[in-house]
Amino acid sequence: MQTALSQLGPVIVDGIIYSAWLFIAAVGLTLVYGVMKILNVTHGSFYALGAYAGASLTAAWLARGYPPMLSYAVLLAGALLVTLVAAPVIERGLLRFMYAKDEVVILLVTYALFLVLEDVIKLIWGVNPYFVAEPYALLGSFEVGGLKYPTYNLILVGLALTLAAGLAWVLRATRVGKLLLAVIHDPEMSRALGVNVDRFYLVTFGLGCFLAALGGSFTAPTVSVVPGLGVDVIVLSFAVVVIGGLGSLPGAALGAVIVGLVRSLSVHYLPQVELFVIYSVMALVLAFRPRGLFGLAEPRKI
Amino acid sequence: MKPDRTPALLVAILAAIMVGGLALPQWLLFILTIACAQGLVVLGLSLLIRAGLVSFGQALFYCVGAYTAGGLARAFGVSDVFLQMFAGAASAAFVAFVLGFLLARYRGIFFGLLSLALSMIFYGLVVKSETLGSTDGFNLAKATLFGVRPGAEWVRYTVLVAATCVTLAAAFLTHRYLKTPLGSLGPAIKDNEIRVEYMGASVRYAIHVNYVIAAALAGAGGALAATTVGHIDPEMAYWTTSGEFVFIAILAGSGSVVAPFLGALIFGAIHSVAYGLSPNTWQMSMGLALLAAIVFLPDGLWSLFRRRKNA
Numbered sequence: 001m002q003t004a005l006s007q008l009g010p011v012i013v014d015g016i017i018y019s020a021w022l023f024i025a026a027v028g029l030t031l032v033y034g035v036m037k038i039l040n041v042t043h044g045s046f047y048a049l050g051a052y053a054g055a056s057l058t059a060a061w062l063a064r065g066y067p068p069m070l071s072y073a074v075l076l077a078g079a080l081l082v083t084l085v086a087a088p089v090i091e092r093g094l095l096r097f098m099y100a101k102d103e104v105v106i107l108l109v110t111y112a113l114f115l116v117l118e119d120v121i122k123l124i125w126g127v128n129p130y131f132v133a134e135p136y137a138l139l140g141s142f143e144v145g146g147l148k149y150p151t152y153n154l155i156l157v158g159l160a161l162t163l164a165a166g167l168a169w170v171l172r173a174t175r176v177g178k179l180l181l182a183v184i185h186d187p188e189m190s191r192a193l194g195v196n197v198d199r200f201y202l203v204t205f206g207l208g209c210f211l212a213a214l215g216g217s218f219t220a221p222t223v224s225v226v227p228g229l230g231v232d233v234i235v236l237s238f239a240v241v242v243i244g245g246l247g248s249l250p251g252a253a254l255g256a257v258i259v260g261l262v263r264s265l266s267v268h269y270l271p272q273v274e275l276f277v278i279y280s281v282m283a284l285v286l287a288f289r290p291r292g293l294f295g296l297a298e299p300r301k302i
Numbered sequence: 303m304k305p306d307r308t309p310a311l312l313v314a315i316l317a318a319i320m321v322g323g324l325a326l327p328q329w330l331l332f333i334l335t336i337a338c339a340q341g342l343v344v345l346g347l348s349l350l351i352r353a354g355l356v357s358f359g360q361a362l363f364y365c366v367g368a369y370t371a372g373g374l375a376r377a378f379g380v381s382d383v384f385l386q387m388f389a390g391a392a393s394a395a396f397v398a399f400v401l402g403f404l405l406a407r408y409r410g411i412f413f414g415l416l417s418l419a420l421s422m423i424f425y426g427l428v429v430k431s432e433t434l435g436s437t438d439g440f441n442l443a444k445a446t447l448f449g450v451r452p453g454a455e456w457v458r459y460t461v462l463v464a465a466t467c468v469t470l471a472a473a474f475l476t477h478r479y480l481k482t483p484l485g486s487l488g489p490a491i492k493d494n495e496i497r498v499e500y501m502g503a504s505v506r507y508a509i510h511v512n513y514v515i516a517a518a519l520a521g522a523g524g525a526l527a528a529t530t531v532g533h534i535d536p537e538m539a540y541w542t543t544s545g546e547f548v549f550i551a552i553l554a555g556s557g558s559v560v561a562p563f564l565g566a567l568i569f570g571a572i573h574s575v576a577y578g579l580s581p582n583t584w585q586m587s588m589g590l591a592l593l594a595a596i597v598f599l600p601d602g603l604w605s606l607f608r609r610r611k612n613a
Contacts, residue, residue, distance in 0.1 A: 039411060094593075101596075103411055104356045108552055109596055111545055115589030122582055235422060235541050242415050275426030282419040287404055290412055 011268045012261075013144045017153045019260025020160035021219065026237035027163060027252045028211030034247030035184055035204040037103055041110040042090065043237060044230030045117035046212035047219075049086060052121060053078035054217025055130040055225045062134055071135045072155070075220070079213035087206040096201070114234075122227055129224040136221040156218060163211070164253055171249065180204070184247075239282040245292030254293055308477050311560060312470045319466045323459050331458040333570050335530045338465040340570075341563035342523035343547050345476055346516030348556040353512060354492030355409065359417030360547045362424050363394040363517040365539035367524025369434065370394070372534045375442045381451075383464040386529055387522045394521025395514050402510040409495075418541055425539040439535025442528055465526050472519060473559040479515070480559075484508055549588070553595045555602015565603060 029043045054075045061074045090113065098106050139151035171177040182190045183200045191197045216229070223229075240259050244251025259278055266277045285293060323331060347360050367390030374380040374389055401420060408416050429437055479485040487508045490498050495505045528534045537543065546569070554565025576587035599605060 098596075104414065105552075105596060105600075107411070107414075108548065109593065111549075112589040112592035112596070115585045115592070119583045119586035119589075127582075231542065235418070238415065238418065239422075242419075246411075272430045273426070275429060276423055277426075279419045279422040279426060283416060283423060286408075286412065286416045286419065290408060 007268050009144050010147050011264050013147075013149060014267070015257075015261035015264035016157060017149070017260075018264055019256045020153075020157040021215070022236065022240050022260055023160045023253055023256035024156065024163060024211065024218065025215035025233055026240040026256060027167065027249070028208035028215075029237045030241040030244070030247055030249065030252040031167070031211070032205060032208035033241070034249075035180065036099075036201055037106075038095070038110065039103070039107045039238075039246075040208065041107065041114045041234055042117065043208065043212045044234035045114050045121070046082065046086065046209045046230075047216040047233045048121055048230035049082045049117070050079045050213025050216030051220040051223075051225045051229055052125045052130065052216075053082045053213070055132045055220040056125065057081075058132045058135060058221070059130065062132070068134055068138055071138070075135065075217045076214070078217045079210055082213040082217075083206055083210040087209040088202065090209075091202050091205040095205070096198070099201075114230075118227070118230075127227055129226045130220070131224050132221050134221070152221065159214075159218060160256075164249070167249055236278070239278055242292055243282055243285045245289075245295030248292070248294035251292055251294035308559065309474060312474055315560070316466055316470050320463055323462055328455075328458050331462050332530065333574065334567070335458070335462045335465050336527060337563060337566040337570050338462070338469045339523040339527040339530065340547065340550060340566040342469055342472060342526070343520040344550045344554060344562035344566060345473060345559060346519030347547055347551045348554070348562055349476070349488065349512045349516050350509075351551055352488035352492065352556055353509060355413045355509065355512075356548060357417040357516070358414045358541065358544045358548065359419075359421035360516065360520050361539050361541070361543035362417070362421035363398060363520035364524035364527070364543065364547075365421075365424060365428070365534075365536070366394045366397055367391065367521030368528035368534045368538050369428070369524075370521065371525035371528045372440060372442055375529075376440065381442075381529070383461055383526070383529055384468070386525045387465075387468055390525025390528075391518040391522040394524070395518035398514045398517030399510075402513045405513060406506045406509040418544065421539050421544060422541060425536055428536040428539060437536060439533060441533050461526075461530055465530075468522065468526075469563070472522065473563070476515070476519075477559045484511060488512065549592055552592070553599075553603060555599070555604040557602065557604035557607070561602060561604040568603065 025047060028046075029040060032038055032040045032043070055078075057078045058071050058074050061071055062068060094113070095106070095109065098109050101109075136150055136152045139155075141148045141150050142154075143149070169177075171180065179190070179195055180200060182193075183195060183197055187197050215233075236259075240255040241252050242255070243258055244253070244255030258281060262277055262281055263274060266274045270277075289295065319334070323334075326334075343360055343364055346363075347357060350357050367387075370390045370393040371386035374386060380386065380389075405413065405416060405420075428434055434440070480488075483503075487498060487503055487505075491505055491508060498505050498508075524538065527538075550562065550565045550569045553569060554561040572588060572591050573584065576584040580587075595602070
């Protein structure tokens with residue numbers, strides 16, 4: 001019992017770090033669903049694109065001998081670059097013609113795009129892994145309960161908190177946020193009242209793409225970037241946002257914390273059930289709250 | 303009323319495969335058998351899609367069927383194709399019967415997501431279970447039929463003919479089921495389920511029945527795939543496998559019980575050709591094919607035949 005309890009510190013620290021990562025990786029998904037009612041499988045591709053862009057740009061940056069401390073800005077720039085290239089092409093070029101179709105059909109369109117992008121990534125970056133560990137190692141480490149943690153993880157936590165606060169502020173306290181709520185509530189009526197709904201869709205999709213790419217690029221220094229990186233992230237992000245309630249920002253945060261802590265508990269105490277337990281939580285939440293913890297009920301149509 | 307030509311079509315297909323199979327090369331027999339296995343899964347999936355429910359977790363039953371067949375082979379040395387498929391169907395149907403009480407309450411995207419979660423739970427279980435070979439899975443012995451072990455060059459042909467018999471029987475039964483009052487509820491549920499309830503039918507019961515049938519078909523398909531490939535692993539329950547089934551279902555359309563098999567065959571053909579031409583971009587070809595199907599053939603390949611008939 002003593003040993004089990006002495007692990008509690010690391011369990012919580014691991015859980016918080018993992019939650020932060022999950023939130024960054026998943027929040028874009030809930031945003032896009034909330035505004036556009038698209039369950040975006042391409043999210044995983046944006047994550048992978050971000051990881052590749054972040055890794056290769058940072059490697060190039062460091063190879064030129066530029067200051068390593070600025071490599072964090074390069075990671076950010078990588079995510080931005082991916083967004084500026086991919087989001088307009090996909091939203092304007094393809095998705096907007098699909099909005100009239102059924103929710104499930106649009107999901108399949110994004111699945112098809114995901115398949116295409118998997119190979120686009122291979123064509124651009126090849127199939128060999130990328131390692132860029134410098135930004136990860138640069139800041140040294142801190143210690144909790146006798147275990148060392150890289151300080152880089154604190155950047156992830158800070159990034160997650162900043163994103164959550166920023167998004168909440170934009171949605172709740174700005175004019176854009178209020179207009180966005182109107183678009184979510186009734187796109188047709190908003191259009192009639194002079195809101196540029198198309199632009200809101202493009203910006204929302206772009207933001208969702210940026211958040212996924214940001215998740216990818218800031219994960220890149222901690223892993224080896226290989227093909228197929230985005231496949232696991234898709235279902236994991238689904239689990240996070242479904243637990244919290246699709247389309248809900250606080251839901252995504254709560255979902256990330258729940259999945260993060262559950263995973264960290266299982267990794268420390270019962271590693272055999274790690275995968276099993278995450279999706280069990282998802283199924284359990286859906287069983288009792290079909291629309292997730294913060295999901296809104298929809299009126300029945302007769 | 304139009305005469306029902308489906309039974310005649312099914313018998314013609316069986317005859318064509320029994321005769322044609324003698325002349326076909328081994329790899330083509332393999333592709334045909336896998337198309338049967340996937341077609342069975344998609345046949346069940348299209349029952350659900352008719353009712354507006356897209357399951358992103360049919361891989362669960364596919365994998366349950368495969369592991370049932372594998373377990374039977376490993377624990378009791380059962381290698382009979384019919385027995386394996388029957389056992390796979392039965393165990394998948396049982397799992398679906400239990401899960402159905404929960405899932406029948408869900409619609410739309412939530413049905414898809416919950417079925418996805420359930421299949422990922424199973425994936426997580428199998429991956430971590432060492433007795434089942436963990437991520438590597440395990441191999442199955444060559445198939446037999448009624449206690450007879452066919453010679454090496456006859457295995458594929460035997461399995462294909464057995465598979466075709468089961469598959470066509472399943473297609474015929476499904477075809478008949480769709481003509482019953484319960485079977486014809488699907489599109490009505492998709493349209494407006496409250497009116498279905500007003501008519502006195504139980505939507506939840508109808509969905510539960512469809513779900514169990516779909517699972518049984520997927521289980522039989524999984525068992526067939528297991529014995530054909532000779533190897534099973536947890537990837538069979540991963541979400542990308544479910545994605546492929548939905549892909550085939552959309553490609554095929556739901557105009558006829560034959561459509562899923564045609565869809566599976568064309569899916570296999572696109573896969574082989576794309577992979578043969580360029581191994582690094584086959585996924586891109588598949589994605590583009592799916593996009594093309596959604597844009598140009600929203601009712602699936604089967605609508606091509608329909609249109610010609612009406613013209």
